[in-house]
Amino acid sequence: QLSSIASTMKKSSRRLFLLLIHFSPLALSMNHHLHCGFALRQSIIPFVRSIPKRIHHHHHRRNHSFNTSASFNNKNIKMPPMYAHRERRISGSSRGNNTASGNTSTEQLKMVITAEESARQKRTGQAKRRMEKAARRDNRIAQLEIIDSSSDNSNNNGLSDSERAELKGLLRTRENFEEQYDAENFSEEHVEFKRLHNEAFVALARFCQSDRNRRSITDADAADNENKDPNVFYLDGPDTATSLALIDKHGFDPSCCYVANRHLSTCKILQQHLPEENVIHATAAEALTPPSSDGSECKSDTVHVGSSFSDVDFACYYFDGCGGFTPHIIGMMSAALVPREATRMSNLHLLPKTTAIGYSLMGGNKDVIEKEMEINRALSNIARTRGMRTRHVLDDPWRYGVPAEIAKTEGGTFTSWMILEEEV
DSSP, X not given: OXXXXXXXXXXXXXXXXXXXXXXXXXXXXXXXXXXXXXXXXXXHHHHHHHHHHHHHHHHHHHHHHHHHHHHHHHTTXXXXXXXXXXXXXXXXXXXXXXXXXXXXXXXXXXXXXXXXXXXXXXXXXXXHHHHHHHHHHHHHHHHHHHHHHTTTSTXXXXXXXXXXXXXXXXXXXXXXXXXXXXXXXOOHHHHHHHHHHHHXXXXXXXXXXXXXXXXXXXHHHHHHHHTSOOOEEEOXXXXXXXXXXXXXXXXXXXXXXXXXXXXXXXXXXXXXXXXXXXXEESOHHHHTSOOOTTOOOEEETTEEESOOOTTXXXXXXXXXXXXXXXXXXXXXXXXHHSOOHHXXXXXXXXXXXXXXXXXXXXXXXXXXXXXXXXXXXXXXXXXXXXXXXXXEGGGSHHHHTOOTTXXXXXXXXXXXEEEEEEOO
């Protein structure tokens, strides 16, 4: 009996062993699922337990907010909306900024006007004094040359060393004031560049005249101006390219063309195409500055010295050939456009009249962007002294009839155009 029992147990153990081997993958899988389920349960239970606490906390906050509102309502106090304070701060800040901006703007205009008045005092009679100095220099050169040429005479020992050095210095100084402009050295590209900007000069002068007529107070004024060419001021060289473009090509009346030049020889050439009184031997700023109070005026070889174009109503200015020194260009613009003190003191109102300004920077394109910005900002302040604002012409050339293919730069020359129009 015992042996049978042992045999049975042995068979059972073998079966159990075989069952375990057979079902071991399933057992392992079930064990894995049991572990995953346990982990999921452990992660869910804390969150479920926290739900009542969250509900209680949210309910407490709502009750607290409600009780606070109720307490204010019981005291008849109205809570302003949150954005009200922000609106008031923005509104007050805006007024403050506008006031500060207005004060700064007014101060800038005063500075522009004061600077121009001071510059006018220095420029008054400057051309006349320069001409008188040149005459004295030429007379001294003539004296020294006579002495030097007669040195063969036994009674004349010729020039001393100091006199010879003086003559050399005087001749060098005179050469510095001789005309250096030579259009024959221009490349074909530069000649085309100049031609296109002369076309822009004409188009802008016509545009300004048309816009002035459109803004005229009376139809009679508009009709009167319609029959006249616009007055234009510009700088021209001995090749008279701009004068010829205005008069011969576009039919301008020579009496409407005004020129200033520091070189006497160029002035004489220009007078072959323009009336004598329309050519001044002076810088642009000097020619646009009112004459001295004593009314003195002189002439040298039929060229006006000391006269002024300050009372001429110009529709367009072309400050071409001004070098690369921005204060000189700004000085020309200021002389042309800043109202005189006498005009303001007499309470005469200067009507804003559409005006075009062109200028050139030469000597290379180094810092040309900064120079253009400096000039345009100065011109904007100058325009505001007349109740006007500025626009860039070449940003929209079609509007003004300017050639669309025009460029601002060619080689080392930069040319730009601005329009001054009524501030609205």
